[in-house]
Amino acid sequence: MSISxxxxxxxxxxxxxxxxSQRARRLIVVVAYLSLPEAAALFYFHAGxxxxxxxxxxxxxxxxxxxxxxxxxxxxxxxxxxxxxWRAAIGPGGPDERQRQLRxxxxxxxxxxxxxxxxxxxxxxxxxxxxxxxxxxxxxxxDPTSLFALLICLSVLCICLNLLPIATVAWxxxxxxxxx
Amino acid sequence: MRRAVVRTEPVLxxxxxxxxxxxxxxxxxxxxxxxxxxQTIGYLERGEYNPSLDLALxxxxxxxxxxxxxxxxxxxxxxxxxxxPARPPIG
Numbered sequence: 001m002s003i004s005x006x007x008x009x010x011x012x013x014x015x016x017x018x019x020x021s022q023r024a025r026r027l028i029v030v031v032a033y034l035s036l037p038e039a040a041a042l043f044y045f046h047a048g049x050x051x052x053x054x055x056x057x058x059x060x061x062x063x064x065x066x067x068x069x070x071x072x073x074x075x076x077x078x079x080x081x082x083x084x085x086w087r088a089a090i091g092p093g094g095p096d097e098r099q100r101q102l103r104x105x106x107x108x109x110x111x112x113x114x115x116x117x118x119x120x121x122x123x124x125x126x127x128x129x130x131x132x133x134x135x136x137x138x139x140x141x142x143d144p145t146s147l148f149a150l151l152i153c154l155s156v157l158c159i160c161l162n163l164l165p166i167a168t169v170a171w172x173x174x175x176x177x178x179x180x
Numbered sequence: 181m182r183r184a185v186v187r188t189e190p191v192l193x194x195x196x197x198x199x200x201x202x203x204x205x206x207x208x209x210x211x212x213x214x215x216x217x218x219q220t221i222g223y224l225e226r227g228e229y230n231p232s233l234d235l236a237l238x239x240x241x242x243x244x245x246x247x248x249x250x251x252x253x254x255x256x257x258x259x260x261x262x263x264x265p266a267r268p269p270i271g
Contacts, residue, residue: 089217089219090217091217093215095217096215096216096217096220097216097220097231097232097234097235098216098217098219098220098223098229099217099220174228176219176222177219177222177223177225177226177228
């Protein structure tokens with residue numbers, strides 16, 4: 001006697017994104033959260049640009065702004081892929097009890113991660129406040145473009161925080177069982 | 181190589197795979213009947229997810245069996261050994 005699987009496998013490449021393996025989902029989570037250190041690095045590149053020898057502040061600012069845009073796009077795109085995968089997993093009927101349990105566990109883990117990582121925004125804020133005296137000492141130039149970079153940095157942080165529960169689900173959810 | 185799933189809850193044994201095979205049901209059909217995702221049926225069959233009481237009772241209703249005939253905290257004996265118990269030695 002054979003058992004038909006009846007699984008909903010992707011029929012064309014466009015739907016493959018809805019059925020990513022756990023390894024692929026974890027890779028996307030890593031890509032999404034890489035945007036945080038990238039945004040922080042860009043902020044400090046932005047703030048320290050004029051002090052670099054033989055650099056044109058204008059061209060430097062433009063290129064860093066473009067990179068900042070790409071960093072935001074990276075976080076946003078990765079988040080969209082993870083959201084789409086979760087929506088495809090739960091289907092039109094909403095999450096069942098196992099998926100609700102997984103979602104609750106992810107929310108709890110996210111809370112624990114945020115609780116531990118709450119020091120990071122504090123450090124960022126501290127760093128932003130520190131730039132004021134550094135600016136007066138001539139070590140860092142705080143101008144409107146640097147503030148813009150800081151804003152980008154914080155917006156990436158917001159995207160990543162907002163993404164945390166769904167990223168945790170993507171990280172935890174094992175691959176579906178192989179069909180018999 | 182696939183890593184073993186780390187379990188923090190007691191394992192609940194079940195006969196869902198056998199019952200589904202007996203009735204020629206796909207995971208999707210059983211999932212639709214029980215109102216869960218088809219992947220959840222797979223996790224249940226592999227013992228990687230313990231159902232709620234409500235889901236266990238729904239499965240019992242669906243198969244027309246007592247819930248203890250489907251789910252057990254002890255491993256189920258083989259059906260073949262129950263159907264054809266070992267014959268006593270002759271003589």
